Amino acid sequence: MSPNIGTVWSDSIEHLTEKQTSVTAMSQHRKTPVQVETVEPAACSVDLRLSILQKVPFFSDLPDAEIRTLNDQFREYGFQPGEPIYFSGEKAATLYVVASGQVKLLRHSMSGQDVLLDILKPGDYFGSLTTLADELYPDTAQAHTAVCVLSIQTEAFRTLLQQYPPVALTVLDITARRLQETQEIVRRLSADSVEQRIAAVLLKLAQKLGEISDEGILIQMPLSRDDLAQMTGTTTETASRIISQFQKEGLVHSGRKWIVITGRPGLKMIAAAADTV
Amino acid sequence: MSPNIGTVWSDSIEHLTEKQTSVTAMSQHRKTPVQVETVEPAACSVDLRLSILQKVPFFSDLPDAEIRTLNDQFREYGFQPGEPIYFSGEKAATLYVVASGQVKLLRHSMSGQDVLLDILKPGDYFGSLTTLADELYPDTAQAHTAVCVLSIQTEAFRTLLQQYPPVALTVLDITARRLQETQEIVRRLSADSVEQRIAAVLLKLAQKLGEISDEGILIQMPLSRDDLAQMTGTTTETASRIISQFQKEGLVHSGRKWIVITGRPGLKMIAAAADTV
């Protein structure tokens, strides 16, 4: 059997915003180039709430008036970096939407090893989407940066989905897409080397959170070797070694908790390479 | 941080059907105990179609009259074991439902290694659920046994979802559930040993396709060491070694392409064990 193999998803970076880095034009920086936005932890303004709800892909189809109504159904919460939003095993009945900042989604193992499933950005949803079975969160959500999240009871959300079929379809699309992406991760964990997996994750993050800087594509969030390791099913040490190697090869420029991609084509080669050459 | 860890999903086997094994009461069988149902490859009867559509979780809420209408929208196809239903990379615009038999869902890697994402049973859907992006199948669907599948154009299906919001919600629930399960696989691949992964997959398959026999729970489908390896991200040899070991420990009884679970509690211990004891 010789099926078509290939990357199916778009991998353009055209959407990336170019931000004028006022600091260190000579690029020999040692300080993090990541711009951590300091959010008032306990409240996002009403304006922010509305603009976020509009930005949530779910609701982008809805008329403004409807969104204003929805707005009342949501509550807002702020969390500090590292703070848990909910724990795996807790009773699950709430759906969340990231308003600002980033949220980590992770699963814990008996061995103590945590696996980082995803890092969510503003507009992404998480938590309990459906009123299934036993109603316990299978994963833990944790603030990665300072975040503001909007929340709604799962039941209320489902009523809403019944009311607006197009919204339900959009939510389905997003969930189906996430399933595809997660299946690709399964494939990578089963068939690719750690080096390939790390290259792939860097490219993915660049696509998702990348920002053009004078040196290359800055992944606009704090990203430690350990985060990287938890995302690729390896150890901190190995992640560190691989990043060092990439840096030697001129593919990335990195420091403490930040990475700039300087050789996207090279990383793509590595991520896609068949071992058997 | 010390979050709650634990199995969230129900793991009962109460639903398993008990089938009177007419063959080899003395259980020293060498021939496969798996009962391969021989289906007319190119056609499932109209009755079968209706009863399948009713069984599909999507439509179980719908009144019979509606289902009869739906029936016209579906076409049916038969496939022989090993035959591809669609290939990754092909243009995707069709949604399928398994009517009878089992379907493998897999992804290919450049290295030639295939990863088995799931084995679907009657009532399960696969193919293109949503009209997303570039419309290429990211995975390959292949008949595992002789199968009969029903198919509908993705567009028609979406129209249908718009018409029946409760159906859309059910589809969403199923997709969300699959996402959860796939994330659990990611966790296992990242954090568990091969032995644990194989034990877990056996239990999962037992829950899904198990049938009580006089010896234990028979996984009612052909299941080779290679299938097992592709599901757990290991090699055929290692899978074989682990099964041999399980057999020595009295946890399973197995032959060529079949496995009976004789020690469910033992397997559960292994699947759940923290390495650090």
Add this chain to the structure above:
DNA sequence: GCCGTTACATGATCTGGCTCAAATAACTGC
């Protein structure tokens, strides 16, 4: 019932990546 084919088993060897360990370097708070 025999033969060819296809799974499966198992030994021997090799290695990518994990573990353990210890030294630096970057940030933070004061």
Add this chain to the structure above:
DNA sequence: GCAGTTATTTGAGCCAGATCATGTAACGGC
């Protein structure tokens, strides 16, 4: 600016599991 803390780097040894190799047993076809 200094001290303490936390992230990163790098080395050395080790091991689970991959690879390579070979033998054997089950099954299907005729």
